[in-house]
Amino acid sequence: MTETHDDEIVHRKLNTDREDPAVAIAEVIADLEGTQTDELTPTYDCIDGMISALYSNPPSPEAQMTVEFTYSGYRITVEQSGTAEFVQVT
Template identity: 40%
Template sequence: MTEISRLEGVEPFELPPLEDCVDTESLDSLFGRPDAPFHEGEVKFRYAGYDVTVKYTGEFDIA
């Protein structure tokens, strides 16, 4: 996650793998395709000390 690497002042490869925190294939299945089963909603998870919210629109928030 480049935004978190920017906040932390490190290169993205220095962060833990995102797949250790969330199943990225499932995120793609839920929200990543035009025929995805969910047209609304969000998924929240914790990554590298941050709360991440991924919205069905593809937007995300980091807190």
């Protein structure tokens, strides 16, 4: 039986120095769903470099840049600090 996370916000801290930080998004989803990352839609098909750009060329800290998107049944909010929130939407 798959663990559900309805109405639950899962907080994670992502490594902003990672070469491909979008893979960390897939790893968190795989962990939450109890599956392997290769069973998910590849992140490059969905978020195509947004997370990498957020970390590699971030705006000033005062801007508090946030990226929000849906991937693999979760609404995900990622801040330029690496803080991320995952909320299951399906």
